[in-house]
Amino acid sequence: MPKVALIVDYGATLKVKDGRFQLHVPEKREAGREYVVRWDLSPPEVEAIVVAVKGVSVSAAAIDLAARNGIHIYFFSGSKPLAHLLPATYSPVQETWLAQIRAASDPQRRLLYARLFAEGKLANQRTVLEEYEKRARASGNASVIPPLTRGIQAVGEHLSKLQASTSVDEVRQEEALAAKAYWEAIAALLPPNLGFELRLTRQRIRAEPDVEVDPFNRALNIGYSALLREVWAASLVAGLNPYVGFLHAPRTGKMSLVFDLMEEFRAVAVDRPLITLARTHPETLEPLRSN
Missing domain, CATH: 1.20.120.920 (CRISPR-associated endonuclease Cas1, C-terminal domain)
Known part of the structure; x- marks a missing residue:
């Protein structure tokens, strides 16, 4: 069943690899800060993407993949809805x-x-x-x-x-x-x-x-x-x-x-x-x- 992919990590980056969404989040290591993959999802697994914190980067490739698969991206500032990124072809059922x-x-x-x-x-x-x-x-x-x-x-x-x-x-x-x-x-x-x-x-x-x-x-x-x-x-x-x-x-x-x-x-x-x-x-x- 498709899920809502939630991004709550400050400094995270949403990328695309091999046609899949990957969320990279920073973690402190002895050698310094490294990025690890928090989740890896194919477009059919994703119903929507919600960015719930500031300081998150969303790559152009991720936006393109979301748009081509009809996946909406939502941005929140604290508890308040901030923006809604949707495919240009989106049209709600009139x-x-x-x-x-x-x-x-x-x-x-x-x-x-x-x-x-x-x-x-x-x-x-x-x-x-x-x-x-x-x-x-x-x-x-x-x-x-x-x-x-x-x-x-x-x-x-x-x-x-x-x-x-x-x-x-x-x-x-x-x-x-x-x-x-x-x-x-x-x-x-x-x-x-x-x-x-x-x-x-x-x-x-x-x-x-x-x-x-x-x-x-x-x-x-x-x-x-x-x-x-x-x-x-x-x-x-x-x-x-x-x-x-x-x-x-x-x-x-x-x-x-x-x-x-x-x-x-x-x-x-x-x-x-x-x-x-x-x-x-x-x-x-x-x-x-x-x-």
Whole structure:
């Protein structure tokens, strides 16, 4: 199955040898710095190439090989999409874009899709809480059971209200209320020394530069950035317009559809593994603590 080839090494160079992509990365050796091959992939093995750090070189031969095989190259600056290099012959399926725009312009269809995206998110949030409640009961960890039970009930109630919502604004409101209950329950699971009390998004951190950001919030933001890269690449490979969304409000330059598609994966792809890491090896998150 084709994969997304991710480049995260500073100083790496993407080259071509014998018709295959090779990523060369620098390594320190006794004799000095040497380059080693991190991965070697044939074009049919590659669905897209994502450059996630600065200081990466992409050869003209690699660009040519990608273009001739319909492989898109994406560039990120930190967590923000920076550029998208695609073949000159690329043309998204016009019918797909038109259908997407028509759906987003129809109030009833927009509500339907917005509701479905939010339902997926809340259902997975509830599943994560239920899994940890089950573990707590099995291990006899009684102190965390009440907050988890409250969280499960609250998310379930907001899920029911969301399913009966009559506007996108109502969907967003129920999603936000469910998120508050969800993170309150998660806070009870985490070691107190991590200092996690509430969810701090990147937007809030930028708006309040003096706010103290705990390691777990920083880890979540890093994880969501990685998820965004994957979903952005997948949406373009699928021929969708990443800027035409349903749940998230449209804004110039905002990839609303990408944020829509991310929602149901946040709890299972990012939250759950980070919760487990924080509970079993909290020391690994300490380097992320604010100074």
